[in-house]
Amino acid sequence: MKKLLVMAAVTVAATNAFAGVKLVVRSDYVNTPAYDAANGSEVAGTSLFQPNVARLYLTGMVGDATIDAGLNLRSFVADTTFPGGAQKVMTVDKFVEHLTISKPMDNFTFTAGKMWMNVGGFERRAFYDGDTYLTSLANGGVGGRTAGAGTDSEGAVVTPENMSGVAAAYTITPDHKVEFQLANQTNSDSELLTSVNKRHTMGLAYWGSFADKMVQTYLSYTLGAADTTTTGHEQTFLGAGFRIAPMENLTVDLEYLANTDKENAGDTKSETTSTFVEARYKMGMWVPVVKYEMATNKVADNDNFKRDAFAVALEVVPKAEDAFRYHVAYTSIKDKDFAGALAGSEDTTKNIITVGFKYVGDIVK
Template sequence: MKKLLVIAATLAASSAFAGVKLEVRSDYVNTPNYDTNTGDEVGGTSLFTPTVARLYLNGNVGEAVVESAWNLRAFTPEFAVNPYTGESELSKTMTVDKFVDHLWAGKAMGQFMFKAGKLETNTGGFEYQKSLHGDTYLVSMANRGVGGSMVIDGSPAPDTVIVPSQAFVANPENASGISAAYTLTENHKFEAQMFNQVNSQTINADTGARSLDRGHTYGLNYLGSFLDKMLVLNLNYTVGTADTTVAGQELSFMAASLRVAPMADLTVDIEYFDNKNKVSAAGTSTDLKTNSTIIEARYNINGWVPVLKYEMSKNEGATPAAAVNTGDFKRDAWALGVEYVPKADEAFRYHVAYTSIKDHDIEGISALNSDITKNMITVGFKYTGDMAK
């Protein structure tokens, strides 16, 4: 960490990287005991976790714009998962792709901006950006949010597999590719992206063979504001492939987000995500679907910011086989939090939140497919500082 900060300070002194920002969110997360879908109790956890730890280096090289972000450390202990998104521990299996959140160079030509490198994908709407920067306490299922532990293979007991309940089709993360953005007016912008296929380089657990990078993912995004930015609209449609050595997969991701700001201190985000995957194998095909609807409201009262968020999600398309206990399921979740910013011009924010995630209507052959309700208490702070000043 110290070496990275020294490097950042050195870059900050140069004209090439005039913007050097450190972003850290650290939490204490307590999860009380709860039951799986088969009625088995899952022990509670008590965890200190750096939910976000990222260094940003932005600047210019000649006429080109360069922006980058670097994940500084693991999010969770070994064999654990992030309590919000289910991402696995990073430091034990650190790769360049995991370390580099995004890194791209861009060139402006009139009203166009062309980029190449590892891009911030436009899927996921406003919520994806909030989750990246640690500004939410509940992540929807479509954006890789997880629920409680779910038994997906029941009998015999040695074959039992327990995983976090999660999306059949989740929005893709940042990926390498190219993009072209066109600014129609100050308030209306279009961007087309082409990046690597989702799940690129997947390894088959049975054969050890890698996936074949035979396709790409294509997306078109519109971002516009109306009525003096009282209304902000973010629309995205992305299609692509996730071909593996086992089956062909045709993916589509749709996001429609509306931000309403009726007054200076109040914002309400309403977002809908509709993700699909047509999986073809052995002459048959299965359509997997994940959709999420979220509403999040924030109101600033002299530095105190109450936050309320509600989620409705659904997974559908699974076909449980013999001895498999789970199939389609629905999710209702909510989070209530309070943020406190002592001084608007300072870098620290403090927060406390209560989150409840309920997976229900779990389908399958087992009579023990009961609801799963996982609750979390989060207490922490966020720091965002400009190291170039």
């Protein structure tokens, strides 16, 4: 409780010190009908109200340097040290999504702090801000269960969270930029005390736009180190994407993500790849959204499963100046072609119905 009070005090102080304070909240009613798990047993349906996103974005200036922060208001981890069983607690790492200070020098911008990592492409920003109804396998999207009361299917190698480090960005032209990041390793512990914190994660990213921003693109490649006490891991995170506006009010995102994890001791490699396309078309107060994904998952050089998934949604903004958006979505995630440790499992399809709202507003105006 004392930690939460301190965090609340810091947040209140920050709202007075920062020039921009944006609150982002998305809350959903999520219904998942019963379905058959990969082992053939039935998984009971669920009906839940879920706080999808609750975050403060703070920006301010110190001279010509920019301070940028994202603070999670609801993001918990299970603390197993509590008597009587694990309880949800808020930690500093979960509370601070990112917190950086950036200083420009000619065409360069230098950044330090807990950084937004250049992995996961357009989609990663979208699901952090509650703007997607289907998260890809490579970005941590979860499918149906492999056993009736067992583990949900997920990628063997997913994009890492934000990490502490430094970065240098160079603006080639107003439409083209590159950035190099040097951060802690991807499985770094928050106390930075254990012996596994011995290498760094490095990444290079490029962003560009063409034809008066009708085509926007990015390319990112990150090398991660995930050492454990017994063995080393070499991780890579590749992302490539295009955002195309072929006509007014229509945007189409096409992205490819490939994550790998090679274990040095066993010389085996796990891999998770996702290819997906999303289209949005604005028609006054209505915004239809369609997304489709194809993904593969491999564990220790062996095929694990494949995924076909889609989402269709309708967003409604009754007033353009209103801070509220309402949405309804239908998502279907099919995992198939199980192999390796899951060989013999049946195809499993998990359907999800989502109804909710999103609020975005500057709370200091």
